[in-house]
Amino acid sequence: MEDKKYTIANLAEEFQITARTLRFYEDKGLLKPERIGQNRCYSEADRVRLSWILRGKRVGFSLAEVGEMISLYDVGDGRKTQRVVTLEKCQERIKVLKSQRDDIDLTIRELEEFCIQLEALEAEEKVS
Amino acid sequence: MEDKKYTIANLAEEFQITARTLRFYEDKGLLKPERIGQNRCYSEADRVRLSWILRGKRVGFSLAEVGEMISLYDVGDGRKTQRVVTLEKCQERIKVLKSQRDDIDLTIRELEEFCIQLEALEAEEKVS
DNA sequence: ATTCTAGTTGACGTTAACGTAAACGTTAAC
DNA sequence: GTTAACGTTTACGTTAACGTCAACTAGAAT
Numbered sequence: 001m002e003d004k005k006y007t008i009a010n011l012a013e014e015f016q017i018t019a020r021t022l023r024f025y026e027d028k029g030l031l032k033p034e035r036i037g038q039n040r041c042y043s044e045a046d047r048v049r050l051s052w053i054l055r056g057k058r059v060g061f062s063l064a065e066v067g068e069m070i071s072l073y074d075v076g077d078g079r080k081t082q083r084v085v086t087l088e089k090c091q092e093r094i095k096v097l098k099s100q101r102d103d104i105d106l107t108i109r110e111l112e113e114f115c116i117q118l119e120a121l122e123a124e125e126k127v128s
Numbered sequence: 129m130e131d132k133k134y135t136i137a138n139l140a141e142e143f144q145i146t147a148r149t150l151r152f153y154e155d156k157g158l159l160k161p162e163r164i165g166q167n168r169c170y171s172e173a174d175r176v177r178l179s180w181i182l183r184g185k186r187v188g189f190s191l192a193e194v195g196e197m198i199s200l201y202d203v204g205d206g207r208k209t210q211r212v213v214t215l216e217k218c219q220e221r222i223k224v225l226k227s228q229r230d231d232i233d234l235t236i237r238e239l240e241e242f243c244i245q246l247e248a249l250e251a252e253e254k255v256s
Numbered sequence: 257a258t259t260c261t262a263g264t265t266g267a268c269g270t271t272a273a274c275g276t277a278a279a280c281g282t283t284a285a286c
Numbered sequence: 287g288t289t290a291a292c293g294t295t296t297a298c299g300t301t302a303a304c305g306t307c308a309a310c311t312a313g314a315a316t
Contacts (some may be wrong), residue, residue, distance in 0.1 A: 060188025087246045
């Protein structure tokens, strides 16, 4: 079974962040690693959560929002009404993400269009 | 010709932001509206820039990054070497945006997958 | 025994992106 | 003439997401 453990430096190194950042995420309740004595000991599950957090950040969500998204998973086994709420939140998130993707696509298209114009200018210069 | 002019309140209203925000963007050099006397007077071009800024923000870029992206356009008419630099920056931005879109797609897929599981639980409950 | 190498917990500093309040100048309406 | 609506600048306040010490502690190595 995959019960690999990680030290704080391990994860910091792997994900190119600082130990301070990991402790900060813990303060914010985003991570809850075991303690071996005083030291933090991260499980594979913690590692997965971390990658979720960072991915969320990369796409522009705040830590609070990422926290919400992550907590969706944890609540999935609760009472029925609880699950329904989770499902709705989840679908809302998906909507936001999709409209965000549209924004990105639009931006990409505009930038690419602009690139083409720039390249045309270069070509023109070569002719003259 | 489209030379419509906008007051600060017009744009604030249209884009659902505050006047403070518009002045802030101006301080940061992102917008440079005309002045009629002391008052700001935004052109259609300013409006387009603003929508760029806000779209950039929605997809997670900082104002500084958005500023860079916008300035790409302004530099497009400079010297040749200048244009080449612009082109490169532009292509870099496109790369970033594409990898961001991949992140979003992945997140969407995972959330959708999770939704399906939740819905399966609901269905199960109805049977029992 | 001491030095080195992780790790720990405060606590204050910093940057970005505005919010908010104060104090003031036009113009239009009543 | 004054009140209201809309604008202005100046300046301090705020929140998020860490950075940066400082002052330990615990174990391993020399």
